[in-house]
Amino acid sequence: MNEPNKEYIELVKKKMPKSKHLLTMFRAFWVGGLICCIGQGITDLYKHFFSELPEEEIATLTTITLICITVILTGFGIYDKIGAYAGAGSIVPITGFANSVASPAIEHKREGVVLGLCANIFTVAGPVIVFGISSSIAVGIIVLIFKGAFI
Amino acid sequence: MILDYLQVFLVGGIICTIGQVFINTTKMTSARILVGFLLLGVVLETIGVFKYVKEFGMAGATVPITGFGSNLAKGAIKGALENGILGAITGGIEAVAGGIAVVIFISFIVGLISSSKTK
Numbered sequence: 001m002n003e004p005n006k007e008y009i010e011l012v013k014k015k016m017p018k019s020k021h022l023l024t025m026f027r028a029f030w031v032g033g034l035i036c037c038i039g040q041g042i043t044d045l046y047k048h049f050f051s052e053l054p055e056e057e058i059a060t061l062t063t064i065t066l067i068c069i070t071v072i073l074t075g076f077g078i079y080d081k082i083g084a085y086a087g088a089g090s091i092v093p094i095t096g097f098a099n100s101v102a103s104p105a106i107e108h109k110r111e112g113v114v115l116g117l118c119a120n121i122f123t124v125a126g127p128v129i130v131f132g133i134s135s136s137i138a139v140g141i142i143v144l145i146f147k148g149a150f151i
Numbered sequence: 152m153i154l155d156y157l158q159v160f161l162v163g164g165i166i167c168t169i170g171q172v173f174i175n176t177t178k179m180t181s182a183r184i185l186v187g188f189l190l191l192g193v194v195l196e197t198i199g200v201f202k203y204v205k206e207f208g209m210a211g212a213t214v215p216i217t218g219f220g221s222n223l224a225k226g227a228i229k230g231a232l233e234n235g236i237l238g239a240i241t242g243g244i245e246a247v248a249g250g251i252a253v254v255i256f257i258s259f260i261v262g263l264i265s266s267s268k269t270k
Contacts, residue, residue, distance in 0.1 A: 025171045032167025033160035033211070040159045040210035059213060059222075060249045066214065067254050075261040088170030091181045092188055092215045093163070094250070100181055101254050105262035117262045121255060124182045128216075129251065131186045132223050135193045136243020140227035142197070144239050150228055 024087050031082065031089030039066055039093075063094055070098040075106065100124035155209065162208025166215045185216050192220025197228070222246045 043062045050058065073079040079099045083090040090096050101121055108120040122129075143150050170184050179187070195201040201221045205212045212218060223243040230242020244251075 021175050024175060025168050028171035029164040029168045032170075032215070033164030036159050036163025036208075036211040036214040037156050039214035040156060043210055059218075062210070062214075063219075063250045064253045067250060068257055071254070071257045071261050075265040088174050088184065089164075089167045091174075091184055092167045092170040094214055094216055094219060096181065097185055097216055097219070098254050098258075100185065102258040102261055105258045106265050109262055109266075113263070117259070121258055121262070124185065125251075125254070127182050128185050128189055132189055132193075132220065132247065133244055135190055135220070136223040136227040137240055139193060139197050139224045140231040140239025140242055143228050143231040144236060147232070150232060 027085060028087050028089035028092075031086035032092060033089075035066075035089070035093045035095055042066065066093075066095050067098040070095040071102040074099050074102040079103075097125070097128060158207055159209050159211040162204065162211030163214060164211075166211070166217060188216045189220040189223075192217030193224045194220075196221035196224035219247060219250065 039062055042065050043058060046053070046058045046061055050061075053061075070079055073082075079090070079095070080103065083096075083099065090099070101124065104120040104123045105117050108116040110116060111120075166188070170188065173179050173184060173187070192201065195204065195217070201212070201217075205218075205221070213221070223246060226246025227239060227243035230238030230240075230245065232238070234242075
């Protein structure tokens, strides 16, 4: 068997990470952008059909809809395939949060409903909720101290 | 209309690309990425920058988890101004309660139904 050319391997090593870098960034860009466009589409639909609702409630409804779609796609194993392709493009949107809640829940189900499914729902959601609540309380206290700046 | 969606695509895409740069260069896991962008959203909302990003990017700014963080901060600010200390504590979680409740509930249901063949 022929030994592969050492210079060639060096060259491949030098070239590969950079192009891979650009490729993953491009994938994250278009998938992430597309997911946000879907979110905008859902918002526009709700605005059209429930025009009496305030904007904040429409935003919440949009979030809930995106979460439901993602968790169902995760249940069928489709979202994990999108994630393998898109990287951060599927992690950073709220759909990535929903996927990171549903995915370990499904994966660990065989360890039992209470200690497997329910406990592992929070493997990724836990840190997000802990940091989210803590930072929001910190913001609330800052606002109480410097009230004048926020009115 | 088309321009709106172009703006959404651009802002959402750029935010996700920044996340991808962090993954490529620092090998951060998805939990750290999510927490990082969440805190970014909280900070941007608190200093009042986020509303400009949102004005331009619309869903491109609110669909990424930064929007979740911005909602938390917005709720906390509103609660603190209206109800004092109690509002400061409950305002943030109140604003995102819908999302968290739904994500836990539907994950539980889907987890119960689906078999773990996805792995």
